[in-house]
Amino acid sequence: MALREATRRLHPLSSKGLPAYPNGWYALAFAAELPPGGILTRQFMGQDVVLFRGRSGAASVIDPYCPHLGAHLGYESTVVGDTIRCPFHYFCFDGNGECVSTGYGTKPPPRSRLRVWPSCEKNGLILVWYHAEGRAPEWEVPHLNPSGYSPLVWRQWDLTSHPQETTENSVDIGHLSIVHHYDDVQMLSDLTTSGPYLTVRYAMFRPAPFAGLVRGIRSQFMIHVHGLGYSLVEVVIPRVKIEARLFVLPTPLDVERITLRIAVSARQVTQPRQLHPLLGLLPAPLVTPLLNRILPGAVLDGLAHDVQQDFAIWQHKVYFSPPLLAEGDGPVGRYRYWAKQFYSEPVPAALE
Ligand code: FES
Ligand SMILES: [Fe+2]
Known part of the structure; x- marks a missing residue:
């Protein structure tokens, strides 16, 4: 009994049934x-x-x-x-x-x-390494070349949730059309993993927020997950040649709550007419800097809008293991199997 108590203190469980603190890298602040x-x-x-x-x-x-x-x-x-x-x-x-x-x-x-x-x-980002047994960092988050990309813009919220639950969103293909109203979701490459890294690629049609002007836009998403605290989503919108890096960064505050940080860095536009032919008629030295000032914030607004659609579900859901999976869910089962590596022994029954 005493041993179980000591174990619980070292590896506390969240009310979601998951161990509260997975090992890995977590964002504590934006460098700026x-x-x-x-x-x-x-x-x-x-x-x-x-x-x-x-x-x-x-x-x-x-x-x-x-x-x-x-x-x-x-x-x-x-x-x-x-x-x-x-x-x-x-x-x-x-x-x-x-x-x-x-x-x-x-x-x-x-x-x-x-x-x-x-x-x-x-x-x-300023990232901190956590390991329940005090081990030194076992892997690194890759460096991205910032050349041609805007500085980060960001937003953050404190929520009742868990990094494994929020990160699972990237592979929960089924909810993309139901919660986020994305159309025509298409897997471009299957989920693959390598140690603490997981990647998956898909395309979908996202209804545009500018009702009446554009019906929507087809986007490609390449998800790179490095542990449960750091996800990078490379977004490409081929029709307007927009590329952006989205960061999704859940950091445990305590056994129940996380800070969810999201951030965007957009590739600088060099040809305004790529966005709309009419923009090509305006003087580029005037329009280009303006577009580059607006674009990261506009992408961030879109991301914040979408991510907030998940909040009520995340905050009130529980974690079922094993889950009752159905055809159409996406690779949730394989994600969960991969995620086990981030918990120190002893692995609680909820994960077995
Ligand atoms: S110098 Fe820090 S408590 Fe005395
Ligand atoms: Fe979602």
Whole structure:
């Protein structure tokens, strides 16, 4: 009994029946939210973590409590050079968590270290690595070449849900037409996996929000899932030659809730007439920058609209294992089998 209790503390279950905290990379912030000298506090997996960026540009993710007398470094602290300075007695900690000075000019006490979380900055995001057994990162999120793409625009919500549930949306082909009203959904390539990576490609006809002007638009989606906290969707709209990168980033706040971040980076338009022949009649130096200012936000609006259609379902659903699958569901069963790898032993019965 005591062993089961200890296991539950290490691997808490969410009310969805899934272990609350899958191993992997999770977004804690957009890089632009943390300028040099910036400090942020985020809730992550049932506790606070503090992010700070030193003056020379490196970001770190640390445990919040100063090992001296326990002040919270997310409140009233300051970045000094490449260190974070505790407001209570001015102990300074570098990006490795090492205490490098005290407010008294004396030698830092032995073992005055902060816990530093493995983190990295990729594709405009600050990502943190979580592993239930404390293992070092076992894989990386690929770097994307930003050349020709807009900076990220984003939106975020706190929801009752779980990263496995929100990520499952990408393979739940059946709900695309029912919840999102996409037409003519067509698999372009089957789901394939390689370790923590999963990919699938499909095309569909999305009704356009500009009623009366355009009936809708055919889009291709290439989904790249790297663990349960990071999904990249490459969208191509061939008719107007729009390409965009959509990021879907669920991060556990605690055993019940996630922050769901979505972000868009759109490929810069170079020929306005690709969007509409009439735009080709206007002076390109005037129209092109305007279009490039509007486009990422317009794509984000579309993504936010669609993703919000899932919210009520996500927030109130439970997780059934095994699920009662039907023809037309898409590769949900294979996704769930793949997702098992992100949970540390012991695997709870709900996943077996
Ligand atoms: S509690 Fe942080 S320096 Fe004393
Ligand atoms: Fe959905």
